[in-house]
Amino acid sequence: MIAKLVAALILAAVAGPAFSAETARVVYLGLQDDPYYEPQRVYTGLSLKDRNRPLDGVRLAFRGTRILTRAIGIEFELQERLLGAEELAGAVRAAGDDGAIAVLLDLPADRMESLLATGSGNELLFNIRDGADRWRGADCNANLLHTMPSRSMLTDAMAQYLRFRRWTRILLLSGDALADGEEADAIRRSTAKFGLKIVADRDFVLTNDPRRRDLSNIALLTGPPAHDVIWLADAEGEFGRYVPYATYSPRPVVGAEGLSAVAWHWTWERHGAPQLNQRFRRIADRDMQMSDWAGWAAGQTVIEAVTKSGSTNPGTIVETIRSEEFAIDLYKGVRGSFRRWNGQLRQPILLATHNAVIASAPLEGFEHQVDTLDTLGFDEAESPCLRR
Amino acid sequence: MKAVLVAMALTLLAAPAVSAAGSGLAFVANERDDTLTILGPDHRVAGTIDSCARPRGMHFSADRKEFFVACADDDQIAIYDTATRELLRRIRGVPAPETFDLHPDGRRLIVSNEEDATATVYDVETGELLAEYETGEEPEGVQVTSGGRLVFVASEAANLVHVIDLDADEVIADILVDTRPRRFALTPDEKELWVSAELAGMINIIDVETLKLVGDIAFLPTGFRPEQVTPVDVIMNSEGSRAYVALGRANHVAVVDVRKREVIDYILVGKRAWGLELSADEKTLYVANGLSDDVSIIDTGTRQATTTIPVGRVPYDVLIDDR
Numbered sequence: 064m065i066a067k068l069v070a071a072l073i074l075a076a077v078a079g080p081a082f083s084a085e086t087a088r089v090v091y092l093g094l095q096d097d098p099y100y101e102p103q104r105v106y107t108g109l110s111l112k113d114r115n116r117p118l119d120g121v122r123l124a125f126r127g128t129r130i131l132t133r134a135i136g137i138e139f140e141l142q143e144r145l146l147g148a149e150e151l152a153g154a155v156r157a158a159g160d161d162g163a164i165a166v167l168l169d170l171p172a173d174r175m176e177s178l179l180a181t182g183s184g185n186e187l188l189f190n191i192r193d194g195a196d197r198w199r200g201a202d203c204n205a206n207l208l209h210t211m212p213s214r215s216m217l218t219d220a221m222a223q224y225l226r227f228r229r230w231t232r233i234l235l236l237s238g239d240a241l242a243d244g245e246e247a248d249a250i251r252r253s254t255a256k257f258g259l260k261i262v263a264d265r266d267f268v269l270t271n272d273p274r275r276r277d278l279s280n281i282a283l284l285t286g287p288p289a290h291d292v293i294w295l296a297d298a299e300g301e302f303g304r305y306v307p308y309a310t311y312s313p314r315p316v317v318g319a320e321g322l323s324a325v326a327w328h329w330t331w332e333r334h335g336a337p338q339l340n341q342r343f344r345r346i347a348d349r350d351m352q353m354s355d356w357a358g359w360a361a362g363q364t365v366i367e368a369v370t371k372s373g374s375t376n377p378g379t380i381v382e383t384i385r386s387e388e389f390a391i392d393l394y395k396g397v398r399g400s401f402r403r404w405n406g407q408l409r410q411p412i413l414l415a416t417h418n419a420v421i422a423s424a425p426l427e428g429f430e431h432q433v434d435t436l437d438t439l440g441f442d443e444a445e446s447p448c449l450r451r
Numbered sequence: 452m453k454a455v456l457v458a459m460a461l462t463l464l465a466a467p468a469v470s471a472a473g474s475g476l477a478f479v480a481n482e483r484d485d486t487l488t489i490l491g492p493d494h495r496v497a498g499t500i501d502s503c504a505r506p507r508g509m510h511f512s513a514d515r516k517e518f519f520v521a522c523a524d525d526d527q528i529a530i531y532d533t534a535t536r537e538l539l540r541r542i543r544g545v546p547a548p549e550t551f552d553l554h555p556d557g558r559r560l561i562v563s564n565e566e567d568a569t570a571t572v573y574d575v576e577t578g579e580l581l582a583e584y585e586t587g588e589e590p591e592g593v594q595v596t597s598g599g600r601l602v603f604v605a606s607e608a609a610n611l612v613h614v615i616d617l618d619a620d621e622v623i624a625d626i627l628v629d630t631r632p633r634r635f636a637l638t639p640d641e642k643e644l645w646v647s648a649e650l651a652g653m654i655n656i657i658d659v660e661t662l663k664l665v666g667d668i669a670f671l672p673t674g675f676r677p678e679q680v681t682p683v684d685v686i687m688n689s690e691g692s693r694a695y696v697a698l699g700r701a702n703h704v705a706v707v708d709v710r711k712r713e714v715i716d717y718i719l720v721g722k723r724a725w726g727l728e729l730s731a732d733e734k735t736l737y738v739a740n741g742l743s744d745d746v747s748i749i750d751t752g753t754r755q756a757t758t759t760i761p762v763g764r765v766p767y768d769v770l771i772d773d774r
């Protein structure tokens with residue numbers, strides 16, 4: 064650190080623009096009229112889960128750079144692009160030609176897939192939205208980093224917590240949506256990894272049909288065999304919200320309801336988190352969510368790499384982010400870095416109810432030969448990613 | 452902050468031997484209870500008083516007859532009578548104060564405003580806002596030099612140490628340091644400024660004359676991983692031979708040979724040790740343990756914790772009335 068800094072990082076801090084010869088540019092790319100961000104209405108016009116673009120989180124990261132510019136003489140610029148489906152790939156290439164350091168992708172899976180398939184450039188990309196393991200596994204891409212935790216990191220965090228509490232007998236309840244199937248697979252994998260036992264693996268269906276009561280009646284679905292906890296895979300939430308307090312036995316519900324694994328929580332009070340939450344609330348007028356945090360973390364990664372390297376050259380920035388000593392402050396206590404084998408941001412995962420953080424994984428007692436954060440998600444040896 | 456206290460005491464008394472005076476009571480700010488715990492000289496709890504909301508940094512006035520408490524959640528600095536512990540007055544409208552330092556003139560209080568990314572200067576008598584300087588996000592530690600011209604402010608989120616020239620009324624330098632700079636200590640000769648970098652797990656040393664980084668000290672008590680070592684408070688003895696560094700999550704205080712820049716010892720304390728304070732005779736070190744809600748008392752001669760005192764929730768800082 065010293066060697067790098069002694070060079071010339073102490074600059075007389077007079078008027079900022081006087082020596083801001085360079086600009087570090089980052090592009091946020093989202094899909095116009097993205098159905099994902101339409102209100103997710105259920106019966107009677109209720110919206111169970113409001114989704115917000117992670118843009119506020121990205122803005123928050125860049126908002127803090129003014130004084131940094133005074134210190135290092137590099138300006139930071141965030142370009143916000145909401146484009147139609149056919150313009151996305153062109154926008155990434157244009158960003159690269161324009162010398163942008165990175166493009167932050169807030170895209171649906173099919174758009175991300177076609178963009179990664181056509182884009183042959185060397186632009187540094189950040190996935191700030193999709194938690195699917197495929198992007199970190201079979202469909203991984205050498206230029207793609209992920210600040211959103213993978214699905215398996217979240218289910219591993221939950222499994223660690225259940226193991227920690229010795230709630231080892233799991234009743235798994237999953238819906239028939241595609242996402243529920245993927246979630247249930249991740250849960251099965253995590254329970255096996257941490258020595259939990261799925262004593263019953265059941266599907267539920269949203270129906271009032273009396274002939275299918277075994278698939279829709281919560282008391283029937285949560286009956287014997289004896290279990291310690293009910294783990295729910297229900298992306299939509301319309302079924303899941305009726306499960307707690309309606310079970311056959313008095314057992315806690317985790318996963319989609321009750322205790323959930325998240326990258327961020329608006330009540331997290333350790334490691335400086337209240338300050339980040341307050342700063343976010345001030346610019347966005349709402350609580351900071353997991354997606355906002357992922358956007359913020361991507362912006363923060365680029366800012367940190369520019370600061371550390373003193374460069375705006377995209378190649379230098381990629382090298383800096385990949386270097387062993389690169390670390391960013393995630394407001395979760397430990398330094399974050401990116402897994403070399405699949406580009407995933409290492410990070411603690413919070414286990415939270417609707418209004419409190421109960422625990423933070425990795426939990427005490429879960430050890431790893433290199434980094435305890437790698438107890439969450441696919442480790443190097445088991446990763447199908449051929450990025451290496 | 453504490454180093455300057457020692458330095459100030461020395462300047463005022465113009466003698467290295469500090470004669471013991473004061474009540475011998477120690478005040479502990481409990482961030483989450485909105486209270487101050489009063490500890491007797493026998494290291495027992497002598498009482499608890501209500502304070503304003505989320506009390507954090509504390510500081511004596513120049514004559515030590517008053518002390519100041521930064522209250523982050525109701526945006527004020529509360530001023531108490533040291534002898535009676537009665538609230539005397541408040542400086543209101545100070546946005547989310549975290550820590551502060553008193554200028555050698557005894558009048559100007561330099562405060563870091565965590566949520567506003569500013570450092571502000573207040574007149575402690577009138578409560579008037581005298582000056583405001585922009586910092587990076589989440590400013591924390593504040594350190595004034597004994598000459599009173601330079602002020603250092605650490606900005607946690609921007610990894611910067613800002614250097615304010617009070618005479619020139621401007622920020623004259625922004626020094627890039629390691630991740631999450633928190634607190635300062637000045638060597639008694641004021642040639643070196645020590646900065647704790649919480650997430651880097653080290654102390655950065657800045658040469659005060661050139662304002663350049665000249666050294667690092669890394670910490671790693673046995674059995675801990677680097678990511679668990681999160682140094683926050685740092686304090687030096689008056690002759691500048693020893694420094695004590697609270698290692699946060701590593702639940703230890705590091706003892707450092709200042710001249711050699713080497714760790715001599717690690718002392719086991721409570722959970723998430725942050726705030727440090729030395730008694731006037733420098734034989735006792737008080738350590739505020741934020742996550743075990745207690746204060747460890749360390750004998751600096753044997754370098755052992757002799758007792759642990761339960762206080763309020765999330766103790767942040769300690770002041771000792773023994774000079």
